Amino acid sequence: MTDRLKIEHLYKVFADRPDSALNMLKRGATKADVLRDTGQVVGLDDVSLSVPAGAMYMIMGLSGSGKSTLARCVNRLNEPSAGRILLDETDICTLDEAGLRDVRRNRISMVFQHFALLPNRRVIENVEFGLKLRGMSSANRRKRAEQVLEVVGLTRWAQKMPHELSGGMRQRVGLARALATDADVLIMDEAFSALDPLIRAEMQDELLRLQRTLNKTILFITHDFQEALKLGTRIAIMSEGKLVREGTPQSIVLQPGSDYVAAFTRDVDRARLFNAGSSMTSLVPLIRRNEFVVLGCEDDTAGSAFVVDDEQRVLGVLPATKVGALRDGGPLPALSSAFACVPAQTRLIDVAAQFTRAETVGVTDEMGRLVGRLEAGQVLARIGSHVVNGASHV
Ligand SMILES: Nc1ncnc2c1ncn2[C@@H]1O[C@H](COP(=O)(O)OP(=O)(O)OP(=O)(O)O)[C@@H](O)[C@H]1O
Ligand SMILES: [Mg+2]
Numbered sequence: 001m002t003d004r005l006k007i008e009h010l011y012k013v014f015a016d017r018p019d020s021a022l023n024m025l026k027r028g029a030t031k032a033d034v035l036r037d038t039g040q041v042v043g044l045d046d047v048s049l050s051v052p053a054g055a056m057y058m059i060m061g062l063s064g065s066g067k068s069t070l071a072r073c074v075n076r077l078n079e080p081s082a083g084r085i086l087l088d089e090t091d092i093c094t095l096d097e098a099g100l101r102d103v104r105r106n107r108i109s110m111v112f113q114h115f116a117l118l119p120n121r122r123v124i125e126n127v128e129f130g131l132k133l134r135g136m137s138s139a140n141r142r143k144r145a146e147q148v149l150e151v152v153g154l155t156r157w158a159q160k161m162p163h164e165l166s167g168g169m170r171q172r173v174g175l176a177r178a179l180a181t182d183a184d185v186l187i188m189d190e191a192f193s194a195l196d197p198l199i200r201a202e203m204q205d206e207l208l209r210l211q212r213t214l215n216k217t218i219l220f221i222t223h224d225f226q227e228a229l230k231l232g233t234r235i236a237i238m239s240e241g242k243l244v245r246e247g248t249p250q251s252i253v254l255q256p257g258s259d260y261v262a263a264f265t266r267d268v269d270r271a272r273l274f275n276a277g278s279s280m281t282s283l284v285p286l287i288r289r290n291e292f293v294v295l296g297c298e299d300d301t302a303g304s305a306f307v308v309d310d311e312q313r314v315l316g317v318l319p320a321t322k323v324g325a326l327r328d329g330g331p332l333p334a335l336s337s338a339f340a341c342v343p344a345q346t347r348l349i350d351v352a353a354q355f356t357r358a359e360t361v362g363v364t365d366e367m368g369r370l371v372g373r374l375e376a377g378q379v380l381a382r383i384g385s386h387v388v389n390g391a392s393h394v
Pocket of ligand 2: 067068
């Protein structure tokens with residue numbers, strides 16, 4: 001996948017003359033060292049990351065860790081002190097005023113926590129506002145605004161004033177306004193953080209639904225790890241202006257790498273986060289004949305093996321003790337049907353019940369082909385919380 005946005009060694013020091021602070025940071029000083037010695041506040045300290053086109057990329061971290069500073073550097077609401085921000089091939093840091101205006105109007109749009117709606121304009125006028133700045137004719141503006149209001153489900157509210165709407169609806173207007181410009185990069189800074197939990201969950205679902213058709217590149221800032229897990233294809237975790245961990249939600253929960261990150265992952269519902277495909281053992285062909293293939297585990301620890309047809313669909317299972325005779329050329333014994341199969345994307349919480357029906361659980365791909373097997377012990381280990389030095393981390 002191509003990278004839509006690439007941030008390279010980005011620094012932000014809130015100061016007119018950041019040179020000595022930058023030198024300190026490059027020699028390994030911390031944000032606290034810089035504040036003590038220079039009185040200057042570090043916002044970002046050598047942040048590098050790549051956002052693939054179409055990703056829902058989450059920036060996570062405690063308050064003050066630099067999330068908003070990073071988001072604001074991307075469209076230069078904050079001027080970076082050093083580093084590069086590549087939008088496709090263009091370095092945003094070197095754009096002149098006209099270039100920057102073009103990027104802000106056509107390429108990157110922002111959704112804020114507190115909506116930032118114009119209070120004296122109707123909903124539809126709020127949505128049209130960015131289009132007017134782009135010089136779109138008034139008839140086209142209206143048409144486009146009506147389209148995006150429909151997308152976010154607010155058609156009937158087009159003529160209302162912002163104060164007549166609930167918080168969740170106002171945030172939909174904010175979203176509609178960002179979508180109206182056709183910008184392919186959306187930056188959402190704590191966009192759902194001010195909403196009630198139920199409305200917030202609804203907006204998250206809505207964003208996931210929209211993203212399936214819009215396929216924008218979204219940089220989503222949140223201090224809520226659960227939100228990051230739910231929405232994110234990748235998560236970057238920040239602390240003290242530095243990026244301390246980056247990866248897929250699953251990899252971060254499995255290998256937090258530091259106590260700071262582990263603290264976020266502690267309450268995660270792993271049974272819903274991990275699926276069968278990410279928890280399975282792969283299978284190898286133990287015996288190949290014209291009419292069937294026996295698939296088992298390499299180390300042969302499992303009590304049974306799967307027998308599949310030439311399209312890798314399961315015919316049945318075989319006790320491991322019978323594999324030897326078959327390997328020596330014996331006939332195929334009667335197969336047992338005491339097994340279950342689940343699709344790879346099945347969440348572990350739904351897999352668990354399969355073990356009450358059968359000891360042997362296979363994992364299939366979207367074509368119904370057997371791609372692996374699940375061991376009850378492995379599933380439990382994955383669902384249980386992170387273990388450090390043999391002790392459960394609770
Ligand atoms: N305009 C500014 N002038 C000086 N310091 C600033 C400015 N904006 C942010 N900072 C500092 O930069 C650091 C990072 O702030 P930032 O707002 O990016 O954090 P954040 O992760 O978005 O926090 P929150 O979760 O509270 O929104 C903080 O130490 C903050 O005090
Ligand atoms: Mg912030």
